[in-house]
Amino acid sequence: MPYPAPLEALIDQLRVLPGVGRRSAQRMAFQLLERDRPQAQALAEGLLNALEKISNCEQCQTLTEETVCEICSDPGRDSTALCIVASPTDQWALEATGTYRGRYFVLHGQLSPIDGVTPEDLAIPALVERLQHHPVEEVIVATNATVEGEATAHYLAEALRPLGVRVTRLAQGVPLGGELELVDARTNPPAMAEINRRGWDIDEGMVLVAGDQLYYGSDAIHALSLMSSRSGLFNRLNYWLFRSKGRARFFYPILRACRGLLLKLMGVSRINNLQVSGRDRF
Numbered sequence: 001m002p003y004p005a006p007l008e009a010l011i012d013q014l015r016v017l018p019g020v021g022r023r024s025a026q027r028m029a030f031q032l033l034e035r036d037r038p039q040a041q042a043l044a045e046g047l048l049n050a051l052e053k054i055s056n057c058e059q060c061q062t063l064t065e066e067t068v069c070e071i072c073s074d075p076g077r078d079s080t081a082l083c084i085v086a087s088p089t090d091q092w093a094l095e096a097t098g099t100y101r102g103r104y105f106v107l108h109g110q111l112s113p114i115d116g117v118t119p120e121d122l123a124i125p126a127l128v129e130r131l132q133h134h135p136v137e138e139v140i141v142a143t144n145a146t147v148e149g150e151a152t153a154h155y156l157a158e159a160l161r162p163l164g165v166r167v168t169r170l171a172q173g174v175p176l177g178g179e180l181e182l183v184d185a186r187t188n189p190p191a192m193a194e195i196n197r198r199g200w201d202i203d204e205g206m207v208l209v210a211g212d213q214l215y216y217g218s219d220a221i222h223a224l225s226l227m228s229s230r231s232g233l234f235n236r237l238n239y240w241l242f243r244s245k246g247r248a249r250f251f252y253p254i255l256r257a258c259r260g261l262l263l264k265l266m267g268v269s270r271i272n273n274l275q276v277s278g279r280d281r282f
């Protein structure tokens, strides 16, 4: 016996939800119609209400109840940095870390030639226009660590080049609960083999592992400054000093010299991971 047509239609509609196959959709439909009709009514009304009241922010395209969202209209946000994310979900994940104080632009998708997703579908022309009218110092591309995310990041770097804006790529996966780890070479961690392969002298600079990305020296501290908490004087100073890559390169040797001196005073021997002779004391 086939299901009544409206029930069949509901099952089909529930399947648009991510991760919901036919069986789950059937279970949901029966739950709503059989056992929980008041809740089903509330759900339908909630959906209509959200559809009516929530639209895209005029400036950043995120979901909002206002014409311009809370972040875009907050004068306390740093207007020199613009972070580009694939979806409002990614934006909220980044916000939840409390580490980023700039503004956003939401693409609502990532480039995918196979699925026919083009730059026009992603509001990239609107992004270029926004940057022409409201220039920023740095664009941080935080698209996902997938083929589509990489393609999008690459396309953006090219598309924004004529604007003369600095474009950086946020470490893969980091804002979405990825693990950050400073390599402690004395415990001989798995990353050491890769560090040695790259010829990085760990006595001369720290290495940061973020997801499957490795950063060394001033790049590590620049990446850390973008990712770490901005509370507390040290973190704020660190952010100010190193959020610009150029400034990170300039100040890093000073920081490194202080660290070297400190380790020397403490009588710590060098790790000499590259096994260069005569380099085993600070």
Ligand SMILES: [Zn+2]
Residues within 6 Å of the ligand: 057, 058, 059, 060, 061, 062, 068, 069, 070, 071, 072, 073
């Ligand atoms: Zn906005």
